[in-house]
Amino acid sequence: MTPTTYSYQFSATKVRYEFFRLLPISLFVVAFGAAFGLAAVQKGLEPLQAILMSATVFAGASQFAAIDMWGSEVSLLPLIAVVFAINSRHLLMGASLYPMLRDMSPGRRYSLLLLLTDANWAVSAQEHQRGKRNLEVILGGGIAIWMAWIIGTWLGVYFGGLLQDPKSLGLDMVLGCFLLAMALGGNKSPRTLVAWAVAAITSLAAWKWLPPNMHVVVGALAGGAIGFFWLEKKPGDSGVKTAENEGDA
Amino acid sequence: MSIDTTTAGILALIAIITAVTVVTRFGGVFLMSFVTISSRIESFINTMASSVLIAIITPMAFSGDAGSVAALIVTAVIMLATKKPLPSIAGGIAAAGLVRYAGLTIF
Numbered sequence: 001m002t003p004t005t006y007s008y009q010f011s012a013t014k015v016r017y018e019f020f021r022l023l024p025i026s027l028f029v030v031a032f033g034a035a036f037g038l039a040a041v042q043k044g045l046e047p048l049q050a051i052l053m054s055a056t057v058f059a060g061a062s063q064f065a066a067i068d069m070w071g072s073e074v075s076l077l078p079l080i081a082v083v084f085a086i087n088s089r090h091l092l093m094g095a096s097l098y099p100m101l102r103d104m105s106p107g108r109r110y111s112l113l114l115l116l117t118d119a120n121w122a123v124s125a126q127e128h129q130r131g132k133r134n135l136e137v138i139l140g141g142g143i144a145i146w147m148a149w150i151i152g153t154w155l156g157v158y159f160g161g162l163l164q165d166p167k168s169l170g171l172d173m174v175l176g177c178f179l180l181a182m183a184l185g186g187n188k189s190p191r192t193l194v195a196w197a198v199a200a201i202t203s204l205a206a207w208k209w210l211p212p213n214m215h216v217v218v219g220a221l222a223g224g225a226i227g228f229f230w231l232e233k234k235p236g237d238s239g240v241k242t243a244e245n246e247g248d249a
Numbered sequence: 250m251s252i253d254t255t256t257a258g259i260l261a262l263i264a265i266i267t268a269v270t271v272v273t274r275f276g277g278v279f280l281m282s283f284v285t286i287s288s289r290i291e292s293f294i295n296t297m298a299s300s301v302l303i304a305i306i307t308p309m310a311f312s313g314d315a316g317s318v319a320a321l322i323v324t325a326v327i328m329l330a331t332k333k334p335l336p337s338i339a340g341g342i343a344a345a346g347l348v349r350y351a352g353l354t355i356f
Contacts, residue, residue: 024335049259056267066266074262075251083266087273089301095277096298099286113274118305125298170345173320176309177341180324181334183302192299199300200307207308216304223300228293 008103010136018120018140025119026148028174031166032060033152036067038160040153043070047157054153058117058146062086065213085213092220093121100124100133115142118175122182129187191230199223315353320345 033054040050045067057063062083069079094101094113101109112135120141127134166172186192203219210218252258284290310321324341328334 025338044254045259046256049256049263052260053263053266056263057270059270062266062270066262070254073251073253073258076265077250079262080265080269083269084273087270089305090270090273091277091280092297092301093277094274095281096294096301098278098281099291099294101278102282109278110275113278114271116274122302125301129295129299167316168346168349170316170320170342170349173313173317173342173345174338176306176317177320177324177338178334179302180306180321180341181328181337183299183306184325184328185332185334186299187295192296195296195300196303199303203304203307204311207312215308216301219304219307220297220301223303224293224297227296228289231289231292 006104006108008100008133008135010139014134014136015140018123018134018137019144020140022120022123022137022141022144025174025178026144028171029119029145029148030152030155031171032174033149033154034156034160035152035166036060036063037153037156037158039064039067039156041157041160043067045070047154050157051150051153054149055146058114058149059087059090060149082213085211088213089118089216089220090116092217092224093118093125096125097121097128097135097138100128100135104135112138112142115139115146117142117145119145119178122179126182126186189232191226191232194230195223195226198226314349316345316349319348319353 036054037047037050040053040063041047045053053063053066065082065086066079069075069082094116097116101112104112115138120138123137123141124134127137183196199219199222202222203215206218207215252262254262286294306321310318320341323344324337327340328337331337
């Protein structure tokens with residue numbers, strides 16, 4: 001069953017709106033980018049190489065990890081394993097958007113995924129739970145974050161010394177707080193809460209006992225398994241807002 | 250196997266890191282295109298999506314200092330009370346900064 005016409009149409013106005021909506025969080029991404037730029041030049045990358053890496057990789061945690069493994073030479077297999085493990089959450093994030101992404105042509109679908117990152121995905125996935133289809137935030141918000149990441153890296157490689165201790169300002173917690181706010185703003189049915197408890201426990205166990213960087217995928221799959229075996233009453237009703245969402249204001 | 254960090258070597262390393270990351274961005278969607286989306290799969294996807302967030306945050310809270318824990322708690326409280334993300338995030342960051350400035354530690 002291959003659809004010949006794809007029903008998902010981008011609205012330019014909405015893309016622009018989402019660009020500006022994610023600008024505030026992008027300011028914090030500039031600070032992260034600066035921290036990365038500084039770390040990269042300290043490890044011996046040329047400024048342009050650091051900026052190139054931010055532009056093409058566009059995945060902060062894995063870039064920091066890669067830079068950590070830098071020396072006069074870099075072992076290939078450990079590098080690939082670490083980058084893959086840290087970024088493997090993208091596999092699940094992309095999969096979760098598939099019900100919307102299948103409604104656009106493969107060319108657009110995969111181009112859009114180049115801009116997939118935690119913050120814009122969190123917004124899109126959260127709105128999908130509430131029955132809204134918002135891939136515009138992946139594009140508009142993704143461009144805002146991507147630009148901020150590059151600008152930040154650029155600032156870091158040239159003026160990194162100015163940003164002495166981002167941790168003392170709490171800047172290292174921006175993404176964590178953002179993702180938590182997104183999670184709590186979403187659907188909180190009993191089923192979701194059980195899935196969260198399972199995800200929390202398994203991710204902690206994986207973090208403690210499994211090889212590094214596997215905890216996100218392990219926790220998320222364990223949480224997803226709850227959804228797989230515990231179906232909500234109405235089957236197949238993507239996009240219907242349920243009354244129980246509103247329980248705990 | 251390893252690559253020397255000469256100019257060409259660094260460019261090769263950047264290309265490799267980029268390729269691995271692109272595989273993770275494309276892979277999940279590519280695999281899903283072979284899956285029929287039943288209501289069970291849809292339920293899995295939706296529950297898994299928010300579980301990703303929890304699985305990122307929980308170890309972050311447990312491995313972090315008092316400042317990180319304060320940031321997450323304040324964010325959660327403001328978000329549950331107001332449902333407004335920006336004040337919640339700003340409150341969380343301010344809490345981390347304040348706790349660290351005051352030099353508080355857990356226990």
